[in-house]
Amino acid sequence: MRTRPRTPLRAGGLAAVLLAAGALAGCVFDAAVPPPAVTPTGAFDADYSEPVALVPAPLRGTLVEPGALQNPSLAAKIDNHEDARPQIGLEQADLVFEELVEGGLTRYVAVWQSDVPELIGPVRSIRPMDPDIISPLGGIVAYSGGQEQFVDMMLATPVYNAIHGEADTQETFYRIDGYDSPHDVVVKASELVAEHAQLAPPAQQFAYSADVLSSSAAVDGEPTATLSLVFSDSRFPSWQWDEASSSFLRSQEGEPDLGSTGAQLAATNVVSLLVNEVYDYDEEVPRAVLVTSGEGWASTGGKTVHLRWSKDAAASPIRLVDDAGGTIRLAPGSTWVELVPREAGSVTVTAPEPVVEPAPGDAGDPGDPGDPVG
Numbered sequence: 001m002r003t004r005p006r007t008p009l010r011a012g013g014l015a016a017v018l019l020a021a022g023a024l025a026g027c028v029f030d031a032a033v034p035p036p037a038v039t040p041t042g043a044f045d046a047d048y049s050e051p052v053a054l055v056p057a058p059l060r061g062t063l064v065e066p067g068a069l070q071n072p073s074l075a076a077k078i079d080n081h082e083d084a085r086p087q088i089g090l091e092q093a094d095l096v097f098e099e100l101v102e103g104g105l106t107r108y109v110a111v112w113q114s115d116v117p118e119l120i121g122p123v124r125s126i127r128p129m130d131p132d133i134i135s136p137l138g139g140i141v142a143y144s145g146g147q148e149q150f151v152d153m154m155l156a157t158p159v160y161n162a163i164h165g166e167a168d169t170q171e172t173f174y175r176i177d178g179y180d181s182p183h184d185v186v187v188k189a190s191e192l193v194a195e196h197a198q199l200a201p202p203a204q205q206f207a208y209s210a211d212v213l214s215s216s217a218a219v220d221g222e223p224t225a226t227l228s229l230v231f232s233d234s235r236f237p238s239w240q241w242d243e244a245s246s247s248f249l250r251s252q253e254g255e256p257d258l259g260s261t262g263a264q265l266a267a268t269n270v271v272s273l274l275v276n277e278v279y280d281y282d283e284e285v286p287r288a289v290l291v292t293s294g295e296g297w298a299s300t301g302g303k304t305v306h307l308r309w310s311k312d313a314a315a316s317p318i319r320l321v322d323d324a325g326g327t328i329r330l331a332p333g334s335t336w337v338e339l340v341p342r343e344a345g346s347v348t349v350t351a352p353e354p355v356v357e358p359a360p361g362d363a364g365d366p367g368d369p370g371d372p373v374g
Helices: 011-025 130-137 148-155 189-195 216-220
Strands: 074-078 095-100 106-112 140-143 160-163 173-175 185-188 226-230 238-242 247-252 269-275 277-282 285-288 293-300 303-310 319-321 335-341 346-350
Touching: 074 130, 074 189, 095 285, 106 130, 130 140, 130 148, 140 189, 148 160, 185 189, 216 293, 216 303, 226 269, 226 335, 285 335, 293 346, 335 346
Parallel strands: 074 140, 095 335, 140 160, 269 335
Antiparallel strands: 074 106, 095 106, 173 185, 226 238, 226 346, 238 247, 269 293, 277 285, 293 303, 303 319
């Protein structure tokens, strides 16, 4: 290894060093002059507080501060007749269950807790599967009556029943202009929730991942362009994956399904469950059997994963597991649960069209000069 030779200190330089050292040795500091004030830095900040550990919103999975959502949930029986569209406030719902009713039509059980709008509707009458859907939520259910046997079933649940026409709902239900009866009953949702603020908030219904990319469907599912659902000859909704909004966009009978804001209804998660339909209460009114188990699919982030679903009791939430028995985790955001009839209906998952790369020499290939002109 080569070393750099030292340069000898010249006599003049040595003298300068010795002179400077002598000067320092003779220097005397004035004790009467106080030293400059020193401000301590960062040892302790009186305004500092430990960061708050966030928790998932019970019906949406988005992270909120503990105690931020103490209001009860509001479930409502929302009409899906053509004359009831566009529905009011549906785009703000945390959860929406779609179910088959008589005549091949569908209705919704929509649930709000994270973001309760001022107004929701139109609301219609209760059906026999609704107690099993709503019981796990507690809180409030709003509807416009129904067959006595179905109303009695709903009244027997641990849910406050707000029924159109009853004395305690005179101020919160009314008929709105612009919709024809019976598709015109709406509810002052935020006012109704405030009236029953003492009711407990709902328990968490589904498991959630931290984000879309870590959801079960995004991790283990197959790429999905479209979900096509059939409830009957007159009700066949579909969901198209939209990369720009990172959501599935809803259509009904081939046309975009628009909300009251004019935007197409969207969902972060679409859970499609095959259910058995029975007519044990009314020969014209089907009941989706929910206290059982079955097959289904969860769609999130442009992918779909196969699952098994089960519900142990009326007051128990629906449990979703993958084919290996692991818990299905949805992404934080809104969720639509499609209760598709097993015998009369179907669920079709369509993959995206494959991207075909142009072969060398094809028109449009950057390496192809193209045909000569002239």
